[in-house]
Amino acid sequence: MRYTSLLHPMFLQSRFLPSVRRLAATVFMLLSVGGSADAQSSPAPDSPWSRPAHDLLTKALDKAGSPSTVTIDVENRSALSSSDLQSIRQAFDNELRAAKVKVVRMESALSEMKFILSRNARGLLWIAQVKQGTSEQVSMLEFVDPSNARSASPALFQLQRSLLLSRTSPMLDVAVGDNYLLVLGSEQLSLYPRDSPGASPMASVFISHLNIWPRDLRGRLFTSGDTFAAYLPGVRCRGTVRPALMAQCSESDDPWPLLPGDPSASAFFSSGRNHYSGVLAGNLSAASVPAFFSATRLGDSDGAVWLFAGTDGFTRLYIRIEKSPQPVRTVASLGSDMAALQTNCGSRWQLLVTGDGDESSPDTLQAFEIASEIKDRAAAVVSDKLSFSGPVTALWSAPDPSRAIAITRNPGKDTYEAHSVSLTCGR
Amino acid sequence: MKRTAFRLLAAASLWLVALGAASAEERPRYGGTLRVQMKEAVLSFDPTDDKELTAARTRLAFLIFDRLTQIDDQGRVRPQLAWSWTSDAEHKTWRFTLRSGVLFHDGTQLSGAHVVGHFARANDPRWQVRLGNGPQVVVFECANPIYDLPAILASPRYSVVLHAEKPEGTGPFRVESWQPGRQLLLAANLDYFEGRPYLDAVDIQMGNSLRDQVIDARLDRDELLEVDIEQALRLQSARQRVDTSSPSRLLALVFRTQNPALRELLARSIDRNAIHAAILKKSGSPAVSLLPQWLTGYAVLMNDVPDPARLQKLRSDLSKAAPLYLAFDPSDPLNKAIADRIAVNARDVGLTVQVFGEKNLSASSRADALLFTFPAPSANSTQALIELAEAAQVDQNDVLSAGSPEDLFVAEDSLLGAYRVAPIAHLPVTVWLSTRIRNWKTLPEGRWRLEQVWLDSVK
Numbered sequence: 065m066r067y068t069s070l071l072h073p074m075f076l077q078s079r080f081l082p083s084v085r086r087l088a089a090t091v092f093m094l095l096s097v098g099g100s101a102d103a104q105s106s107p108a109p110d111s112p113w114s115r116p117a118h119d120l121l122t123k124a125l126d127k128a129g130s131p132s133t134v135t136i137d138v139e140n141r142s143a144l145s146s147s148d149l150q151s152i153r154q155a156f157d158n159e160l161r162a163a164k165v166k167v168v169r170m171e172s173a174l175s176e177m178k179f180i181l182s183r184n185a186r187g188l189l190w191i192a193q194v195k196q197g198t199s200e201q202v203s204m205l206e207f208v209d210p211s212n213a214r215s216a217s218p219a220l221f222q223l224q225r226s227l228l229l230s231r232t233s234p235m236l237d238v239a240v241g242d243n244y245l246l247v248l249g250s251e252q253l254s255l256y257p258r259d260s261p262g263a264s265p266m267a268s269v270f271i272s273h274l275n276i277w278p279r280d281l282r283g284r285l286f287t288s289g290d291t292f293a294a295y296l297p298g299v300r301c302r303g304t305v306r307p308a309l310m311a312q313c314s315e316s317d318d319p320w321p322l323l324p325g326d327p328s329a330s331a332f333f334s335s336g337r338n339h340y341s342g343v344l345a346g347n348l349s350a351a352s353v354p355a356f357f358s359a360t361r362l363g364d365s366d367g368a369v370w371l372f373a374g375t376d377g378f379t380r381l382y383i384r385i386e387k388s389p390q391p392v393r394t395v396a397s398l399g400s401d402m403a404a405l406q407t408n409c410g411s412r413w414q415l416l417v418t419g420d421g422d423e424s425s426p427d428t429l430q431a432f433e434i435a436s437e438i439k440d441r442a443a444a445v446v447s448d449k450l451s452f453s454g455p456v457t458a459l460w461s462a463p464d465p466s467r468a469i470a471i472t473r474n475p476g477k478d479t480y481e482a483h484s485v486s487l488t489c490g491r
Numbered sequence: 492m493k494r495t496a497f498r499l500l501a502a503a504s505l506w507l508v509a510l511g512a513a514s515a516e517e518r519p520r521y522g523g524t525l526r527v528q529m530k531e532a533v534l535s536f537d538p539t540d541d542k543e544l545t546a547a548r549t550r551l552a553f554l555i556f557d558r559l560t561q562i563d564d565q566g567r568v569r570p571q572l573a574w575s576w577t578s579d580a581e582h583k584t585w586r587f588t589l590r591s592g593v594l595f596h597d598g599t600q601l602s603g604a605h606v607v608g609h610f611a612r613a614n615d616p617r618w619q620v621r622l623g624n625g626p627q628v629v630v631f632e633c634a635n636p637i638y639d640l641p642a643i644l645a646s647p648r649y650s651v652v653l654h655a656e657k658p659e660g661t662g663p664f665r666v667e668s669w670q671p672g673r674q675l676l677l678a679a680n681l682d683y684f685e686g687r688p689y690l691d692a693v694d695i696q697m698g699n700s701l702r703d704q705v706i707d708a709r710l711d712r713d714e715l716l717e718v719d720i721e722q723a724l725r726l727q728s729a730r731q732r733v734d735t736s737s738p739s740r741l742l743a744l745v746f747r748t749q750n751p752a753l754r755e756l757l758a759r760s761i762d763r764n765a766i767h768a769a770i771l772k773k774s775g776s777p778a779v780s781l782l783p784q785w786l787t788g789y790a791v792l793m794n795d796v797p798d799p800a801r802l803q804k805l806r807s808d809l810s811k812a813a814p815l816y817l818a819f820d821p822s823d824p825l826n827k828a829i830a831d832r833i834a835v836n837a838r839d840v841g842l843t844v845q846v847f848g849e850k851n852l853s854a855s856s857r858a859d860a861l862l863f864t865f866p867a868p869s870a871n872s873t874q875a876l877i878e879l880a881e882a883a884q885v886d887q888n889d890v891l892s893a894g895s896p897e898d899l900f901v902a903e904d905s906l907l908g909a910y911r912v913a914p915i916a917h918l919p920v921t922v923w924l925s926t927r928i929r930n931w932k933t934l935p936e937g938r939w940r941l942e943q944v945w946l947d948s949v950k
Contacts, residue, residue: 139791141784141788141791142788180791180792182784182788182789182791183785183788184566184784184785184786184787184788184789184872184896185564185565185566185785185786185870185871185872185935186565186566186567187565188788189787189788189789189896191788191789191791191792193792202792202897202900203897204789204895204896204897204900206788206895206896278686334686335686336685336686336687337685337686341930342930343929343930352929352930354932355930355943376564376565377564377565
């Protein structure tokens with residue numbers, strides 16, 4: 065089958081697209097009859113739009129009794145990009161072909177099929193309207209926008225993990241020393257031998273605090289030589305690892321450093337909450353961003369990008385953090401936890417993010433790269449997913465920039481596990 | 492040893508320098524009183540009484556009271572007083588497990604018995620509420636399946652209220668003093684289970700006429716002022732800080748007349764685009780749906796393509812219709828202009844509409860139709876549609892059983908098809924904010940989340 069569109073694909077990719085979109089929000093897919101399907105390039109099998117296109121079309125055809133011939137009209141009401149629109153059109157084509165429904169001219173069609181690509185407060189809402197004579201069937205599919213969340217380009221790199229420690233009590237953060245692990249728990253700081261994941265603690269000290277910990281307690285641990293600083297909501301501890309594990313904790317609203325090895329970039333953590341308030345401090349001072357769960361920086365020069373995983377479910381990318389910083393891009397569903405990796409792969413900076421799911425389901429980690437063009441700043445997948453048997457409860461950048469610390473809960477063993485995660489180039 | 496000590500000192504100094512520098516920077520500061528001006532003179536802050544739940548009362552309800560559940564910015568249902576919930580397969584029996592350790596503002600500990608007693612008083616025919624296994628488990632037995640009861644219970648009208656000497660809530664602020672219709676002074680609830688608010692107090696003045704000159708005079712005294720659309724535009728052009736929500740308040744005609752043809756003809760006659768452009772100064776958006784497009788995603792299906800044949804038939808059927816009385820709230824001058832415009836549109840289709848101002852709209856006894864602005868609903872479509880149906884006193888059974896966007900679309904389409912409510916426009920909620928206000932978040936529905944707000948000392 066040979067397809068002819070009013071808007072040539074090359075034209076859709078052109079710089080004139082915005083005005084084209086304004087002028088013609090409705091993109092007609094006029095498809096000629098006859099010819100061979102081979103002439104049309106096949107969509108990527110892992111296109112994020114394949115599944116929703118399949119699901120919506122299945123619903124629509126079920127309701128409409130699977131007409132053998134249809135006309136197609138796709139209306140973009142959600143400001144999807146031209147490339148997404150092309151992929152979606154292609155996905156619908158494929159699904160129709162698989163369902164043995166022929167796309168024909170209006171005069172020989174049994175049904176008119178219109179797909180409205182809309183958006184609502186929760187994400188994307190795709191609507192299929194099927195008109196047959198005087199009757200009209202409406203089907204809808206609501207789903208999270210995958211173009212914001214996850215790009216589906218082929219994986220380039222491979223994530224690897226090594227188990228640092230497994231224990232029954234929760235861990236908030238882990239610092240890896242030359243021959244020890246320092247672990248921040250909810251009530252104790254504990255010292256473990258390194259390279260012995262099942263070991264018992266060599267020493268522990270209690271964390272004194274007056275306030276009641278919030279649910280979903282979070283904390284950070286930073287080491288510098290033999291000293292450390294631990295941050296919990298409303299509490300800061302300072303101490304030493306050697307010659308003996310010692311800690312002094314006190315109530316504190318001081319900001320938490322955001323990056324290991326760079327205490328100057330910091331942010332206030334909401335006491336009694338599980339997130340940062342959004343008010344920045346240190347060399348990011350006088351600025352505030354929406355409240356966020358985690359923040360990280362990709363790059364270490366003027367071209368660095370700051371990412372903030374907002375509590376509103378959006379991840380915001382900033383190039384400059386100044387008094388009233390404006391994100392260059394806001395994307396949905398990159399997850400609440402993220403960490404930066406500096407590697408020898410690709411652009412040398414990758415973003416590690418957690419997968420979908422709640423606190424009871426298995427989780428994944430995946431690496432992304434942020435496109436360098438300022439106007440786009442799209443996140444592209446660069447690794448396969450690294451799976452865990454339970455949720456990732458914490459994910460932090462490590463002082464060694466090529467590694468991140470991931471803490472997971474293993475529901476099968478009822479344990480918490482700390483992993484060191486790194487990236488290797490190639491698959 | 493000496494070297495170790497030096498290293499320790501150096502490391503400690505590094506931290507001290509960094510943290511010392513940071514502590515001099517801005518941080519969320521606790522304390523301060525937020526001064527607020529509200530237009531409406533609220534006579535009762537109890538959201539569960541039998542009075543109309545206006546936008547102003549809704550805002551107050553969110554400050555003083557909690558509900559079993561809450562709706563987040565993306566319309567998802569989240570725990571509030573209920574920590575978790577489950578339903579049976581039919582969605583007729585719902586079990587809510589309450590958070591423990593929650594205190595009412597008078598110090599009473601919240602229990603399942605309070606919740607059961609609270610809902611029993613309301614005597615809602617849609618459900619019976621009883622204690623489940625354990626004092627913190629509350630069971631709703633619904634007469635008919637309710638697909639998303641947790642979303643419905645997030646409505647301010649289902650705020651959990653302890654009726655003691657005065658209505659007590661569990662919310663982030665407690666009532667310090669109350670002069671009905673004039674002033675409400677709120678103090679931070681230090682025991683709030685989600686953390687005490689940053690602010691110490693909120694001083695809400697209400698019922699004042701906020702004409703332009705009054706607003707200008709107040710800009711140096713207050714931190715938060717409700718402003719109307721024209722005032723917002725004027726303040727914005729003066730480079731003042733104005734916050735505008737998504738268009739979510741529904742401006743609509745609510746019909747009292749029992750003549751369906753008359754309702755339909757008047758609804759079809761309204762030139763929404765002209766009202767939006769000329770009177771509303773293109774603020775918000777013209778509406779043919781009850782819920783806005785940004786909220787549902789399906790409002791695009793509800794177009795208002797003219798149907799001349801239908802219009803002609805209605806006109807001929809109603810050629811001798813008596814004049815129709817349209818009431819509007821005169822406190823906002825835009826309402827009169829819109830009502831007059833509707834009367835002009837009606838004349839074009841042969842109807843006579845007489846408009847008149849009525850301070851208490853819902854109590855108007857002689858109106859056949861009301862020009863009504865519904866409070867902004869939450870970002871949850873189901874709850875929002877239920878709210879509108881309840882406020883408009885129209886049947887909501889289809890909405891209650893809606894389990895998918897299609898169901899909700901059909902339910903809304905059905906509500907619209909009855910022509911009990913004729914949408915005109917979706918309007919944003921606009922407020923003026925002092926530059927002292929920090930951590931202000933624009934919520935899609937225009938709700939004020941004052942527990943997150945803090946005040947900068949510098950104006």
